[in-house]
Amino acid sequence: MSTVYNFNAGPSTLPRDVMEIARDEFLNYDNLGYSIMEASHRSPEFQNVIDTAEKNIRSLLNISDDYSVLFLQGGASTQFSMVPVNLLSTTQTADYAQTGAWSEKAIKEAQRCGSVKIVASSKDSNYNHIPEIESWDPTENNGYLHITSNNTIFGTQFHQFPKCSPESPLIADMSSDILSRKLDINEFGLIYAGAQKNLGPSGVTVVIINKNLLGRIPKNLPAMLDYNTHIKSTSLYNTPPTFAIYIIMLTTNWIIKNGGLANIEEVNNKKAQLLYDKIDTGDFYSCPVEKASRSKMNVCFRLPSEELEATFLKSAKDEGMIGLKGHRSVGGTRASIYNAMPLDGVQFLVDFMSNFEKKNG
Ligand SMILES: Cc1ncc(COP(=O)(O)O)c(C=O)c1O
Known part of the structure; x- marks a missing residue:
């Protein structure tokens, strides 16, 4: 089973319950x-x-x-x-x-x-x-x-x-x-x-x-x-x-x-809110996207320098979070928080972002 939080943009994380059923039924x-x-x-x-x-x-x-x-x-x-x-x-x-x-x-x-x-x-x-x-x-x-x-x-x-x-x-x-x-x-x-x-x-x-x-x-x-x-x-x-x-x-x-799309949407809203609130607090992190158009699936953000972004990605990986690099055509960082990313995973990322800012801000 995956032991990391996988923020890849696709292929991406699948629900753990699904992976367990697929594993149990595989043979x-x-x-x-x-x-x-x-x-x-x-x-x-x-x-x-x-x-x-x-x-x-x-x-x-x-x-x-x-x-x-x-x-x-x-x-x-x-x-x-x-x-x-x-x-x-x-x-x-x-x-x-x-x-x-x-x-x-x-x-x-x-x-x-x-x-x-x-x-x-x-x-x-x-x-x-x-x-x-x-x-x-x-x-x-x-x-x-x-x-x-x-x-x-x-x-x-x-x-x-x-x-x-x-x-x-x-x-x-x-x-x-x-x-x-x-x-x-x-x-x-x-x-x-x-x-x-x-x-x-x-x-x-x-x-x-x-x-x-x-x-x-x-x-x-x-x-x-x-x-x-x-x-x-x-x-x-x-x-x-x-x-x-x-x-x-x-x-x-x-x-x-898990409650159909009404519940999935509610959880997705919570995850996105949590992450954008973190990005918008202070001026260490920034989001290049206008507020009214922000995606609840792919959250793009920047740090004050490309050097800090490289350190951020490396430290995140050491802490068990992968796939946070922005697309090669735009750079920066991106967290893909599709349906299967649990709220806990986003909270883990947000806590990591706060600590990283304290150390490097
Ligand atoms: C919005 C969107 N459209 C199309 C594609 C291309 O999909 P595929 O690789 O399945 O052709 C992607 C792939 O990431 C995508 O994100």
């Missing part, structure tokens, strides 16, 4: 005498796993039959292309909000496929905020509007969403904040998320798509890139990442057992 799943990893993806055992994972996600987000829930491969990065390839017609423009490195990548892929307009950007201020939605400049009759709900690298997050319509739906990359808070799924046409932060291990991407979008999908797309292929075969067109889906099942069981 002998459900008294079958073999591992779920060794089960055929066509077996009733695995069918039950994928059905439960889907049922859990549907129940947590209150997803109706108007939507399909898919378990795909190729990471969130494949969705950067699948979304426009499936949903952007040659006569329409797709609107994109440019709020960080991942949205830049999504935009670049969409530009390969069709007409794209950047309707809002915080690039000029090094992505330190989410541009006010009221100031956005959307295209009339756009094909869709794409946002990145949480910017893992820059530590910003949407705390409200732009209002869209069934004709011009909202599409969100929720890789780093899915299932971290309550959500009205009906505000979205499509949501996608790489699993490796809040859902499970890397290797599987969850896509939730409103069926009213399926009529847009062009004929003759490569089968693996066509949402219809995966909907028709209920995510079993080819061999899915069975073990990763099994861990999603366990993780969503854990969320349900």
